[in-house]
Amino acid sequence: MKLTRVASLAAGSMALMMVASACSSAAATPAPAATAAPAASTAAGSGSTGAASAYTPPTDAGAAKGKTIAIVSKGEQHQFWQAVKKGALDEAAKLGVTATYTGPATESEVDKQLTMLQTALSGNPAAVCFAALDSKAAGALLDQAKAANIPVIGFDSGVDSTIPVTTVATDNIAAAGVEADKLAGLIGDAGKVAVIVHDQTSQTGITRRDGFVNEMKAKHPNIQVVDIQYGAGDPVKSADIAKAIMTKNPDLKGFFGANEGSIKGILNALKETGNEGKIVAVGYDSGQQQLDAINSGVEAGAITQNPVGIGAKCVDAAIDAVNGKTLPKNIDTGFYWFDKTNINNPEIQAVLYK
């Protein structure tokens, strides 16, 4: 028994030391490094970025008629991906091509996604649309696609390679910058805000976090981003994290949730602590709970991407690539800031999903 006591003491004190050292290092947590200068965001209004909107989609399939376009996405579970899938399959049906849609069960299964890409390439499709979970992991397979003359269209998050003929995506840095400006305006351009992100490894997680933080630093010096935490896109885990942030910062004025699961967690936390309406929350994407919260004013507003448009445009780009048309390096599918005042506008309603 004596041995046990000594061991428990040792283990206990070690754990405490770990905690203590981690605490002190946390105090000096640097803000995430800037990966790119945030695009000058249009401060007012809906503002879809017009960076590469010169792209005109094809009106017929041409040489791609009846051929197969393989789409390898990040999954099917989130409603966002369901909307992308719908956009892609509808556009394919409209133009007379066959589209297949696959994706791994969760957004951390990089290896499974690569297997799916491999399977897709083995089917010798006319073109491949690929939303990489890890923008660098697919190098060998992309070379294989190039060798087989299968054009690759990147979508949602970029693929870190010169092989994709174009990338169809939301400009997340600019969108998160608009989000920062909106939140700043709502809390009087001063005070403490916190961010909950789905993860710190994916392109969307990194760009939305950095786009938001950098815009705050550059344009809103009186706003302090006091905490950035990661909730895996799980509404319950994100709620517990949000409550911990509120405990730590009783004077918190605003929250930014960087994807649907994160903002859901924030909304749950505000509800469970009775802070609805007291802390300003802004979010990303749609989903029933978020739309309800925006309609009732509990959530001030959100950025919506255009998931249906992402799906449709990647099929368009694939068809163009098969027909040998030159494509712009990036095809921006746009984003909108929406709140109680414009949620019912037709152009917003068209891109929201439940």
Next chain:
Amino acid sequence: MQSTPTPAPSRVQSLLKGESIQRLLALGALVILLVFFSIVVPHFASTNNYIDILTATAVNGVLATGVTFVIITGGIDLSLGTAMTFTSVVMGLVSVNMGLPLPIGILAAFAAGALVGLTNGFLIAKLKLPPFIATLGMLYVTLGMAQVISDVHPIYFETIQPSFQQFFMGKTIFGIPNIVWVMFGGAAVAWILLNRTILGRYTFALGSNEEATRLSGVNTDRWKIIVYVVDGLFVGLAGIVIASRMASAQPGLGMGYELDAIAAAVIGGTSLSGGEGSVVGTIIGAFLISTLRIGLSVAGVPDQWKSVITGLVVIGAVYLDILRRRSRA
């Protein structure tokens, strides 16, 4: 039924003794952690924060209580998290999509949990699959089925939300959300089952020496299936609890919850080699995990360090368990 279970009284006594020591260790660690955070981390020591910790424990506490039975028999259940999602989706289908009264939806969640448990038990007891493999398979089956029956769409409980969420998230006693009391209620039932019924005695007997138990005339296959069904009922309860926190059933969730639950049981002194464990220890283990997570969050510790520290605590707890065994032997 014919004979009493095998372990001799002396062995039972020594088991109980060892168990209570591990429980004290876990409780001691929990108290130390709470005191440490309360002193060192600003804002941690507040009633609201303690209530947040209780709330954050509810889902994991219920799951961990269920899996404690299974682990005591020497088994494991990896399907906990996704089966929980499956039960919450079933409840959503019954109460929202089919529009049946909420109590029927709640019964359906329990039934779905029991069905998963029954399947697990059948695979393990009758088809002799190793528990790890059987429940690993069911992890994928339940994850997929939750998505099939929901058509991969979340089910929102607007139609039943006010009464449903009020019932589970309302604060009727001491300002603590009802799901916390649900967890404690479930734990109390589990304690009685484990310590005061024949089910509990056979659960321990199965884990201590299955062969001897069988030779003494106990229908071990049947009791094993019953243990997995009990585990499944707790999974159903967890499905109801998590659905009430989100006011919805989310078919994509669930993976990873099983590991938290197993960690809670292990920290609380339930031995993965079977024959030992307690509900009280498991609940303490679940509190330890959420106290650690929330404490580190309030302290602003980066996510990556939270994972490292949680992992070290699990390793430390199991190592202590091994030391204790060695010193006893």
